Structure formats: C-alpha cells, structure tokens
Amino acid sequence: MPTSTLNARVVGITGNIVRIRSDVPLIKNAILFVHICDAQLKGEILRVQGNQADAQIFDETEGVRVGNGVEVTDQMLSAALGPGLLGMVYDGLQNPLQALAQRDGFFLARGTSAAALDEARRWKFAPSRKPGARLRAGDVIGTVTERRFQHKIMIPFGELGEVELCSIRVGEFTVHDPVARIRDGAGRERDITMMQHWPVRRPLPEKLLRQQLCERLYPIEPLGTTIRIIDTFFPIARGGTACIPGPFGAGKTVLQGLIARFSTADIVIQVACGERAGEVVETIEDFATAKDPHGGVLMDRTIVICNTSSMPVAAREASIYMGVTLGEYYRQMGLNVLLIADSTSRWAQAMRETSGRLEEIPGEEGFPAYLDSSVKGIYERAGVLKTKDGSLGSLTMMGTVSPAGGNFDEPVTQSTLATVKTFLGLSSARAYKRFYPAVDPLISWSRYLDQLKPYFDEHLRHGWTDDVRALSKLTHEGDAIYQMMQVTGEEGVTLGDYTTYQKALFLDMVYLQQDAYDAVDASTPIERQLESFGLVRSLIQRDYPFKDKEEARQFFTKLSALFKNLNYSASNTEEYKSYRSQVDELVKTLGRTAAAPATEAVPESQVSTRASVA
Ligand SMILES: Nc1ncnc2c1ncn2[C@@H]1O[C@H](COP(=O)(O)OP(=O)(O)OP(=O)(O)O)[C@@H](O)[C@H]1O
Ligand SMILES: [Mg+2]
Numbered sequence: 001m002p003t004s005t006l007n008a009r010v011v012g013i014t015g016n017i018v019r020i021r022s023d024v025p026l027i028k029n030a031i032l033f034v035h036i037c038d039a040q041l042k043g044e045i046l047r048v049q050g051n052q053a054d055a056q057i058f059d060e061t062e063g064v065r066v067g068n069g070v071e072v073t074d075q076m077l078s079a080a081l082g083p084g085l086l087g088m089v090y091d092g093l094q095n096p097l098q099a100l101a102q103r104d105g106f107f108l109a110r111g112t113s114a115a116a117l118d119e120a121r122r123w124k125f126a127p128s129r130k131p132g133a134r135l136r137a138g139d140v141i142g143t144v145t146e147r148r149f150q151h152k153i154m155i156p157f158g159e160l161g162e163v164e165l166c167s168i169r170v171g172e173f174t175v176h177d178p179v180a181r182i183r184d185g186a187g188r189e190r191d192i193t194m195m196q197h198w199p200v201r202r203p204l205p206e207k208l209l210r211q212q213l214c215e216r217l218y219p220i221e222p223l224g225t226t227i228r229i230i231d232t233f234f235p236i237a238r239g240g241t242a243c244i245p246g247p248f249g250a251g252k253t254v255l256q257g258l259i260a261r262f263s264t265a266d267i268v269i270q271v272a273c274g275e276r277a278g279e280v281v282e283t284i285e286d287f288a289t290a291k292d293p294h295g296g297v298l299m300d301r302t303i304v305i306c307n308t309s310s311m312p313v314a315a316r317e318a319s320i321y322m323g324v325t326l327g328e329y330y331r332q333m334g335l336n337v338l339l340i341a342d343s344t345s346r347w348a349q350a351m352r353e354t355s356g357r358l359e360e361i362p363g364e365e366g367f368p369a370y371l372d373s374s375v376k377g378i379y380e381r382a383g384v385l386k387t388k389d390g391s392l393g394s395l396t397m398m399g400t401v402s403p404a405g406g407n408f409d410e411p412v413t414q415s416t417l418a419t420v421k422t423f424l425g426l427s428s429a430r431a432y433k434r435f436y437p438a439v440d441p442l443i444s445w446s447r448y449l450d451q452l453k454p455y456f457d458e459h460l461r462h463g464w465t466d467d468v469r470a471l472s473k474l475t476h477e478g479d480a481i482y483q484m485m486q487v488t489g490e491e492g493v494t495l496g497d498y499t500t501y502q503k504a505l506f507l508d509m510v511y512l513q514q515d516a517y518d519a520v521d522a523s524t525p526i527e528r529q530l531e532s533f534g535l536v537r538s539l540i541q542r543d544y545p546f547k548d549k550e551e552a553r554q555f556f557t558k559l560s561a562l563f564k565n566l567n568y569s570a571s572n573t574e575e576y577k578s579y580r581s582q583v584d585e586l587v588k589t590l591g592r593t594a595a596a597p598a599t600e601a602v603p604e605s606q607v608s609t610r611a612s613v614a
Contacts, residue, residue: 006069006070007071007072008021008070009021009068010034010066010067011066015061016057016058016313016314016357017056017358018034018043018055018057022052026045026053027045029076029077029201030073030076031073031077032044034070035068035071036063036065037063039109041061043314044318054358056354057314058092059110059312059315076199079325079326080117081326081329082153083117083144083146083175084123086147086301087302088304089304089306090304090322091305091315091319093318093322095116096114096115119174121174123173124171125142125153125169125179126143126144127141127180128141128142128143129141129165130165132165134162135164136155136162136388137154137155137160137208138214139154140153141153147301148295150333152332152334153194154196155182157204157207157208164182166180168180173193173194175195177193177194178191178193180192198329200322200324201321203328204332205332213387213388214386216383216384217239217383217384217385219237219452220452223264223265224525225262226523227258227437227523229439229512230259231526231529233468233471233512234444235446236446236448237396238394239396240448241382241421242422243401243420244426245413246400246431247426248406249431251426251431252402252426255439256340256342257286258437258522258523261292264336265338266335267301267303267330267335268337268340269302269323270283271323271342272319273307273320273342273343273344274308274316275309275342277310280304284299303323305326309346313350314350316346320347321378327381328381331385331395332387333391334387334393336393338396339382341397341399343399343402344375344378345400348367348375351367351371365410375415376415378399380419381397382396383395399416406428408425423446426438426440435508435512436514437513437514449469450465453465461530468533471507471537474500474504474507475504475507478500478501478504481501481504484497495546495549498549498553502552502556503540509560509563510560510567511536520567539559539583554591555591563583565579566583
C-alpha cells in the first residue's frame with residue numbers, strides 16, 4: 001500500500017516500461033506507484049542505473065507523462081500469506097478478483113486493488129505454544145481450520161535468530177489482530193498476526209534452509225494422477241517437475257484439468273497465464289461445482305491465479321512467482337501442493353516483451369539471454385521439505401509449453417526440457433486421431449521411472465519398472481513396423497511382426513488412451529492400474545497361433561473392444577466380471593466362433609458394445 005510521499009519523477013516511457021529519476025536510493029525489485037490524475041499505477045523496478053531506474057508497470061500506461069510523480073516504496077512484490085487463501089481467484093498481484101468484481105463491477109478500472117485476504121473474517125485460532133517458548137522462523141505457534149485443512153500459523157519466515165514467546169491468545173481473530181507477542185534477542189517486542197508477507201521472487205524457505213530450520217529431501221514417492229499413461233509410463237514424483245509441451249489444441253489444458261482434479265495432492269494452485277479468459281472462467285465454474293474426490297468441491301482446495309490474454313502482460317510474469325510462493329507456503333505446513341502453470345510460453349513471451357523494451361541484448365528468437373536461468377529458477381522451487389516439527393510437505397510443479405507450430409526446438413521448450421524431469425509431449429497426430437490423452441509415448445520420458453524404482457518395487461510389484469520398460473519398447477517396435485508397412489504394405493511384413501504391431505496398437509488403445517469423459521475411465525487409481533497393467537501385459541506376452549494377419553487383426557479388434565468395456569466398468573461389479581471373463585474366453589477361442597462349439601463362442605452382441613461403437 002502506498003504510504004510514503006512522492007519521491008521520484010517519470011522521465012521516460014516505453015510501452016509499460018517507465019523510467020524514473022529519484023534522489024532516494026533505488027532498489028531492484030522495489031514496488032512503486034506512478035501517480036496519474038485518477039489512479040496510482042503499481043510497478044516494479046527492474047533495473048537501476050545511478051539515480052535512474054526502469055520499472056515495469058503492471059497496468060496500461062496510457063496517460064502517463066514525463067513529470068508525473070512517483071512513489072517508490074521499500075517493499076518488494078510480496079504475497080500475503082495467511083488463512084483464507086484457499087478458494088480464491090487472484091490476479092498476478094494477488095488482487096482478489098471475486099471481491100473486486102463485487103465492489104467495482106466486472107470492468108476493472110486501472111490501478112484498483114483490494115486486500116488479498118478477507119480483512120473482516122474471523123478465524124478460530126488454537127495456540128499450540130506457551131509463553132516462554134523459544135522459537136525460530138517457521139515454528140508453528142497455533143492452527144486455524146481452513147476448509148478441511150489445519151492451517152499452521154508460523155513465526156515469520158524472515159525472522160532472524162531465536163525469539164521468545166511473551167504471550168499468546170486464544171479465540172477468534174481477523175488476519176490483522178495480534179495473536180501473539182514475541183521478544184527478539186535484542187529485547188525488542190512485537191506482535192504477530194496470522195498474516196505474513198513474503199517477496200515472491202525469493203524462494204520462501206531460503207532463509208530457513210540456510211539456518212537449517214528445514215531440510216530438503218529427495219523425492220521418493222510418485223504423485224498419483226490416475227492417468228494411466230502418466231502414472232505407469234511417465235510418472236511424476238511428489239515434489240518433482242514436469243512439463244507438457246504440445247501444439248495448439250492438442251489437449252494441454254484438458255490434461256492439466258484432469259491432473260488438477262484427480263491427483264493425490266492436497267492443494268492445487270492453478271496459474272492461468274496468458275490463456276483465453278473463457279477457458280479460465282470455465283475452469284473456475286467447473287471447480288466451484290465439481291466434487292473433489294477427497295470431499296467437498298474442488299475449489300475448496302484450489303487457488304487460481306489468473307492473468308488471461310486480455311489482462312496486462314507485465315502482471316503475467318508476476319502471476320507465476322505469486323503461484324509458486326503460495327505453493328511454498330502450504331508446503332511449509334506439511335501439505336502436498338501441486339502447481340499447474342498454463343502456459344509458461346506466455347510467461348516467457350511477457351519476459352521477451354519486457355526485455356525488448358529494456359533494450360537488452362536478445363538471445364535466441366528474441367528471448368532474453370537469461371531465459372534459461374529464469375525457467376530453472378522457477379522449477380527449482382519445487383521439492384520435498386521436512387520442517388522442524390517433522391512434517392513432510394511437497395511442491396510439485398507442472399507447466400504447459402505451447403511452442404509455435406508445435407516445434408519443440410524453440411527456446412522455451414528447450415530450456416524447460418533441460419530443467420524438468422518428466423516430459424509429457426503431446427502430438428498433434430495423436431490429437432488428430434483423437435487418441436487422448438495425446439501424450440506421445442514415442443517422445444515422452446520420465447527420469448522418475450528409475451528414481452522411484454524402490455517405491456514401485458515395494459508398493460506396486462517387484463520388477464514393475466522393468467515390465468513398464470518392456471512395454472515401452474513394444475510401442476517403439478510397433479511404430480517401426482507401422483512405418484515399414486507404410487512403405488511396403490501389410491504384405492511386406494511377417495505375421496510375427498504384424499502381430500507385434502497389433503499388440504502395440506492394443507496397448508495404446510486400452511491402456512495409453514483414456515476417456516476423459518467417462519465417469520469410470522477418466523480416473524484409474526494406481527491399484528487398478530496395477531491390475532490392469534498386469535492383465536494387458538499377460539495378454540501381450542502370450543503367443544497366439546494365428547492363421548493369418550486377418551485373423552490377428554480381427555482378434556485384437558475384438559480384444560480391444562472388450563478391454564475398453566472393462567475400462568468403462570467400475571471395479572468389483574457384475575459388469576466388470578462379465579467383461580473380464582469374456583476377455584478370457586476370447587483368448588481361449590481366439591474368436592474362432594465358427595470353428596468353436598457354440599457354448600464357447602463370444603456372442604457378437606457382447607463384443608460390439610459401447611467401445612466398438614465409439
Ligand atoms: N482427454 C481428452 N479427451 C477428449 N477430448 C479431448 C481431450 N483432450 C483434449 N480434447 C479435445 O481437444 C480440445 C482442445 O484441448 P485443449 O484446450 O486442452 O488444448 P490446448 O493444447 O490447451 O490448446 P491451446 O494450445 O489452444 O491452449 C478440447 O476442447 C477437446 O475437445
Ligand atoms: Mg490450452
């Protein structure tokens with residue numbers, strides 16, 4: 001909030017970059033306000049040169065003139081952290097959009113802002129420490145119940161050294177009311193509220209890690225997404241990183257939405273960065289009504305940071321940092337947080353625009369030379385943390401990349417690939433065939449398949465990783481045979497090769513593809529993946545005495561149709577059991593209905609059901 005007086009002047013304007021001159025010391029990343037007749041425009045200093053500085057303004061700069069007064073603060077762009085964040089829809093500067101819309105109407109004027117946390121709401125604070133306790137930064141002094149979570153109230157993360165708890169209160173308080181009083185080593189006393197601030201560009205546990213008040217751990221567990229191709233073939237670790245690059249319309253947003261809905265994270269932070277406003281509205285409406293598999297509605301555990309294509313570009317960059325900081329805050333409470341950013345390309349484009357206006361020397365395709373380190377800087381904030389009270393929290397980060405023309409060689413995709421450990425590459429060829437999710441098994445990879453091997457061995461099955469690898473190999477073999485057939489026709493390959501190709505296709509149809517719009521198939525919990533994978537694998541490993549290619553083709557078509565129906569059937573139902581036994585029957589008879597006795601035949605009516613129609 002602007003409190004000081006005007007202490008600088010505008011001396012130049014280029015787009016949303018404003019050059020100021022001041023006699024007070026100027027600090028990089030400090031927040032300032034440009035005063036124009038009817039508004040105060042918020043900005044951030046990006047570059048300091050003597051008594052001048054360039055600042056990006058998070059708003060339209062129309063009407064800003066040389067000579068306008070500027071108020072430079074000593075604050076950094078910060079996130080307000082405290083109870084009441086869940087369920088909120090913020091812009092990149094943490095203005096609550098629902099509250100602004102209620103107060104000012106749907107068309108926001110320039111320079112409007114509102115408090116990030118509801119200032120009137122009272123929260124029931126339950127202290128967990130007694131006066132006299134000696135505490136350090138990040139130590140928990142009490143909790144409030146926020147939706148279904150215990151929101152921990154902690155000693156400010158920037159507090160240096162040990163403090164003594166002088167007093168602590170119990171009761172219902174707003175985020176501005178003091179709930180405790182502390183005395184630092186120098187004997188200075190001050191009040192603590194349930195809200196604290198943290199500069200978004202600095203990793204939140206930075207000081208805590210340096211003082212060994214928390215510990216970074218290696219990710220050793222997967223984040224369950226219930227999407228088969230991800231959990232089985234290209235897993236993401238809890239506290240790990242992933243990217244979803246894909247051409248225009250390949251299904252990045254739909255896939256992220258599915259992951260947000262079904263993943264085993266406690267809290268989901270959705271950063272909508274430069275995407276179409278309509279899509280964001282759809283997500284929010286959907287989340288407000290959709291049931292969370294863990295109880296309540298999805299919005300109860302979600303924070304949306306939204307900076308759509310129609311909002312000022314500069315705040316786009318801030319929105320990612322804001323999202324990460326909120327994620328780090330909930331991780332500090334021992335919760336598992338998933339941050340989803342859609343799309344990081346739009347964020348990089350904002351960076352490119354700003355860098356261009358600052359007349360920096362451009363790197364590849366006009367992106368700033370520091371693109372790589374900026375991308376790394378963001379993803380490096382993911383991870384698993386053990387706090388001093390022994391709880392384990394994680395922040396998993398997943399970003400979509402939308403390379404122009406689907407060309408993965410462009411700088412943003414390349415920088416991201418060099419950073420993340422799971423690559424879920426969507427291909428337009430698969431999307432075009434409506435093979436959803438359009439994650440291409442031929443180009444995607446996950447370093448976590450090896451890294452999490454001990455977990456899979458213990459919790460799924462010994463040898464899981466090797467089996468997955470073997471079936472991954474099959475998809476490549478199948479593709480090679482397919483490519484060969486494109487040239488030579490079916491006649492050009494042996495029956496054995498043709499069968500291998502059919503097996504690879506079967507794996508794709510019934511396991512890699514998953515129907516997002518079917519109530520059962522949309523989400524396959526890991527236990528069911530274990531069972532389903534085992535069945536698929538045993539069906540693939542079999543030797544089938546096919547007479548010819550036509551018989552092989554017909555058999556796998558029928559098998560795929562039956563298996564899809566199995567996928568659509570809820571576990572442990574009669575329907576499921578029936579399809580399961582039909583699969584066994586088909587395998588036994590190879591679908592040779594004419595030759596087999598009538599009782600062993602698979603009735604045609606049961607084969608051509610929902611899946612084969614679809
Ligand atoms: N899993 C899926 N199941 C069925 N249809 C899907 C699936 N994923 C995507 N689609 C279809 O593809 C369309 C485009 O998907 P989506 O909006 O996610 O693409 P995108 O990659 O985010 O596109 P953009 O580059 O424009 O952001 C959807 O509207 C939907 O019709
Ligand atoms: Mg999209």
